[in-house]
Amino acid sequence: xxNGTRHNGTGAFVTGQYPNLLERYGYAPEVIxxxxxxxxxxxxxxxxxxxxYYPSGDDMGYMLDTGNLDVRTEGMSYGxxxxxxxxxxxxxxxxxxxxxxxxxxxxxxxxxxxxxxxAPDGTRNSNxxxxxxxxxxxxxxxxAAHRWGEGxxxxxxxxxxxxxxxxxxxxxxxxxxxxxWNRDNRLIKFVPECEYSDPSYHLPHFYELFALWADEAxxxxxxEAAVASRAYLPLACHPETGLSPEYAHxxxxxxDERGYGHFYSDSYRVAANVGLEAAWFGATPWMEREAExxxxxxxxxxxxxxxxxxxxxxxxxxxxxxxxGLVATNxxxxxxxxxxxxxxxxxxxFWDTPVRxxxxxxxxxxxxxxxxxALAGRYRIWLPEA
Ligand SMILES: O[C@@H]1[C@@H](O)[C@H](O[C@@H]2CO[C@@H](O[C@@H]3CO[C@@H](O)[C@H](O)[C@H]3O)[C@H](O)[C@H]2O)OC[C@H]1O
Numbered sequence: 239x240x241n242g243t244r245h246n247g248t249g250a251f252v253t254g255q256y257p258n259l260l261e262r263y264g265y266a267p268e269v270i271x272x273x274x275x276x277x278x279x280x281x282x283x284x285x286x287x288x289x290x291y292y293p294s295g296d297d298m299g300y301m302l303d304t305g306n307l308d309v310r311t312e313g314m315s316y317g318x319x320x321x322x323x324x325x326x327x328x329x330x331x332x333x334x335x336x337x338x339x340x341x342x343x344x345x346x347x348x349x350x351x352x353x354x355x356x357a358p359d360g361t362r363n364s365n366x367x368x369x370x371x372x373x374x375x376x377x378x379x380x381x382a383a384h385r386w387g388e389g390x391x392x393x394x395x396x397x398x399x400x401x402x403x404x405x406x407x408x409x410x411x412x413x414x415x416x417x418x419w420n421r422d423n424r425l426i427k428f429v430p431e432c433e434y435s436d437p438s439y440h441l442p443h444f445y446e447l448f449a450l451w452a453d454e455a456x457x458x459x460x461x462e463a464a465v466a467s468r469a470y471l472p473l474a475c476h477p478e479t480g481l482s483p484e485y486a487h488x489x490x491x492x493x494d495e496r497g498y499g500h501f502y503s504d505s506y507r508v509a510a511n512v513g514l515e516a517a518w519f520g521a522t523p524w525m526e527r528e529a530e531x532x533x534x535x536x537x538x539x540x541x542x543x544x545x546x547x548x549x550x551x552x553x554x555x556x557x558x559x560x561x562x563g564l565v566a567t568n569x570x571x572x573x574x575x576x577x578x579x580x581x582x583x584x585x586x587x588f589w590d591t592p593v594r595x596x597x598x599x600x601x602x603x604x605x606x607x608x609x610x611x612a613l614a615g616r617y618r619i620w621l622p623e624a
Contacts, residue, residue, distance in 0.1 A: 256517055256518075256615035256616075256617075256618055257517055257573065257576070257615055258270070258613075258614055258615035259572060259573055259576055259585065259613045259614075259615075260585070260613050260614050261615075262576065263582050263585055263586075265589070270614050273589075273610065273614075274610055274611070274614060274616065277593055277606065277607055277610055278324060278607070280593045280603075281320075281593065281603050281607055282329065287595040287596070288593050288594070288595055288599060288603065290302055290304060290313070290317075290599065290600045290603050290604070291317060291329075292358070293332065294332075294336060294358075297331070297332060297335055298332050298333075298335045298336040298339065299329065299332035299333055299336060300313075300314065300333070300336050300358060301313035301314055301316065301317040301333070301600070301604075302358060302600060303600045303601070304596075304597055304598065304599050304600040305559075305597055305598040305599075305600060305601070306355075307357075307358070308355045308356060308357060308358070308363055309336075309340075309341075309355070309356045309357070309358055310354060310355050310368070310371070311337070311341060311352045311353070311354045311355075311367065311368055311370075311371025311372070311374075311375070312354070312368065312370055312371050312374070312604075313600060313604060314333055314336065314337045314341065314352075314371065314375075315337075315370075315371045315372075315373075315374030315375040315378055316374060316604045316608070317329070317333045318330050318333050318334060318337075318374070318375065318378035318379070318382070319374055319377065319378040319381070319608075320607055320608070320611070321333065321378075322378055322381045322382050322385060322620065323381075323611055323616060323617055323618065325385065327382075327385075327386050330378070330382055331393060334379070334382075334392065334393070334395075335392065336360075337352060337375070338392040338398075339360065340353075340356050340360035340361075340362070341353045341354075341356055341362075343365065343367075346365060347414045347415050347416075348365060348366060348367055348409070348415065348430070349405070349409070349415070350401065350402070350404070350405030350409060351367035351372060351402075351405055351406075351409070351418075351430070352367055352371055352372065352375065353365055353366070353367065354366060354367050354368035354371060366429060366431075367418070367429070367430065368429065369406070369418040369419075369426055369427060369428070369429070369430070369439055370436070370438070370439045372402050372403075372405075372406055372418060373406075373426070373439070373441055373444055375399070375402055376399040376402045376403050376406075376444075376448065377399070377444050377447060377448070379395040379396065379398050379399035379402070380395070380396055380399045380447065380451050380620075381619075381620040382395040383395035383396035383399070383622075384396075384620040384621055384622045384623070385620050396451065399451070399452075400451070400452055400453055403448055403452045403453070403456065403460075404452075404453055404456070405418075406418040406419060407419060407421070407456055407459060409430065410430075415430075416430035416431045417430060418430050419459075419463060420433065420488070421459075423466060423488055424459065424462050424463045424465075424466035424467075425440075425463075425466055425467065425470055425488055426439045426440060426463075426467070428485055433488070434485055434486065434487050434488065434493045435470070435474075435485070435486055435487075435488060436484060436485050436486070436504055437470070437471060437474040437475065437482040437483065437486050437505065437508050438482070438484070438504045438505055438506070438507035438508050438511065440467040440470060440471055440508075440511065441467070441511055441515075442463075442464040442465075442467040442468045442515060443464075443511075443514060443515040443518050443519055445460045445461070445463045445464035445467065446460075446461070446464050446519065447619065448460040448463075449461040449464065451622075468522070468524075470488075470490060471508070471512075471524075471528070472490075472524050472528070473486075473489060473490025473491075474486045474490040474508075475508065475528055475531075475549075476531075476549040476550055476551070477531070478531065478550070478551070479501075479531055479532070479535045479547075479549060479550060479551040480509070480527075480528050480529070480530075480531030480532035480534075480535060481501040481505065481532070481535065481547055481548075481549040481550075481551065482501065482505050482508050482549060483498065483499045483500055483501065483505060483549055484498035484499070484500065484501075484502050484503070484504040484505050485498040485499065485504075486499075492549060500546050500547060500548055500549065500554070501546065501547040501548070501549055502546050502547075502558070502559070503558075503559055503560050503563075503601065506560065506563055506564050506567040506605060507567060507605070508528075508567075509528075509529065509532045509567040509568055509570060509571035510566070510567040510570040510571070510605060510608060510609060510612070512525050512528055512529055512571060512574045513529065513567075513570035513571045513572065513573035513574050513609075513612055513613075514570065514573070514608075514612050514617060515574075516529070516573045516574035517573045517612055517615070517617065518619055521573075521574040521575070525574045526574055526575050528571075528574070529571040529572065529573075529574035529575035529578065529581075530575045530578045530580075532568060532571050533568065533571055533572065533575060533578050533580035533581055533584050534578075534580055535551060536564075536568050536580075536584070537580040537583065537584075541561045541562075541564070541565050541587070541591070542561070543557075544557065544558035544561045544564055545557055545558055546558065559598060559601075560598065560601050560602045560605070561602075562591055562593070562594040562599075562602035562603070562605075562606060563594075563601055563602040563603075563604070563605035563606065564605075565584075565587055565588050565591045566588055566591075566602070566605045566606045566608070566609035566610075567605050567609060568584045568587075568588075569584045569585045569587065569588035569609050569613060570608070570609040570612050570613060571584065572584050572585050572613070573612060573613065585613065588609065588610075588613075591606075593606050594606070
C-alpha cells in the first residue's frame with residue numbers, strides 16, 4: 239500500500255494524495271502514461287542515444303554518467319529510487335547488488351559509506367563518499383522494503399537502509415571517520431570531512447521519513463534535521479531570483495572557494511526538491527515564494543541560452559551544461575506554486591523537451607525522469623504494510 243504524508247512544518251501526517259499537475263494542466267491521462275513509458279524506455283532500454291542504464295552480468299547493472307564515463311552513487315541511488323517508484327524489483331536489485339559489491343566500503347576511514355565514483359568495471363576512482371548518494375540509497379531501500387518485503391542479504395533492504403543512516407550520523411564516534419551531518423547544526427555536509435554544505439543535498443522530506451524508520455535513538459535527530467534544512471534553504475536561496483549556489487557555507491552564503499559558488503549543475507535540484515516536498519507534504523509559504531521566484535527568473539529565458547549564473551541572476555558567458563535537466567527541475571518547481579503565472583508555461587516547456595541524447599545526457603535524463611514522475615503524481619511515499 240502506498241500513501242502520503244503531509245507536514246505543517248513541525249511534523250508529518252498521512253494523506254495518500256499526490257497531485258497530478260499534468261492532468262490539472264490539461265494533459266490527458268493516456269498522454270501522460272505514454273510520455274512516462276516512452277521516457278522510461280529511452281533511459282532504461284537499449285537505445286544508445288538516450289540510455290543511461292547498462293546491465294552487467296546475470297544479476298547486476300549500473301547507471302553510467304555518460305559525460306564522465308563513471309558510475310556515481312548519485313546515479314545508482316537515483317536509479318534505485320526510479321525503479322522502486324516504477325515497481326521494477328529486478329532493476330532495483332541489479333543496481334543495488336552492483337552498488338553493494340563495488341561501492342560499499344567495508345573498512346577504512348569511510349567504512350559504511352559508498353565510494354562516490356567507480357569505473358564501469360567496478361574499480362574505485364575514489365575512496366570518498368558523496369552524501370547525496372547515501373540519503374537516496376537509504377530512502378530507496380526503505381521504499382523497497384515496504385513495497386516488496388525484506389530479502390536475504392544484501393536484499394535485506396530496510397536493515398541496509400538503517401545501517402547506512404547509522405553510519406551517516408555516527409561514523410567517527412568510535413575512532414577515525416566523520417559523520418555526513420554536522421551533529422550540532424544538523425545540516426548535511428558536502429563531503430563528510432568538510433564543514434560546508436550543498437543546498438541541493440537538503441531533503442527535509444526524506445528526513446521526515448528517516449525519522450519514522452531509522453534506528454529509534456536517531457529519530458529525534460532526523461526530525462531536527464528536517465527542521466534545520468527547512469531553515470537553511472531560505473538562507474542559501476536568493477530572495478529575488480530563487481537561485482542557490484552549488485556549495486554554500488552553514489550561514490547560507492555561497493562558498494566559492496573551489497569555484498562552486500554559483501548557480502550551476504548541482505543547484506538545479508533545489509527546485510525539484512522543493513516541488514517534490516510540496517507534492518508529498520504541501521508547500522510552506524517560503525517554498526511557494528522560492529518556486530515562484532525560480533519560475534519567474536527563467537520565464538523569459540530560452541533553454542538554448544541557459545548559462546551559469548551568479549545567484550543574484552547575473553549571467554556568465556559559460557553556457558549551462560545541462561539545459562534539459564534545468565527545464566525539468568523548473569517544471570517540477572510548479573508543484574510548489576501551481577497557480578504561479580509561469581507554472582503552466584514551465585510545464586509546457588518540459589513537455590516540448592525530449593530526453594537528452596549524446597554524451598552529457600546522464601544528469602539531464604535523471605532530472606527529467608524524476609520531474610516527470612513527480613508532476614504525474616507517480617513519485618510516492620511507500621509506507622510499511624499496516
Ligand atoms: O569532489 C567530489 C564531488 O564532485 C562529488 O560530488 C558528486 C558529483 O557531483 C554532483 O553531481 C554532478 C552534477 O553535475 C553533473 O555534470 C554530473 O554528471 C553530476 O554527477 C553529485 O551530486 C555529487 O554526488 O562528491 C564527492 C567529492 O569528493
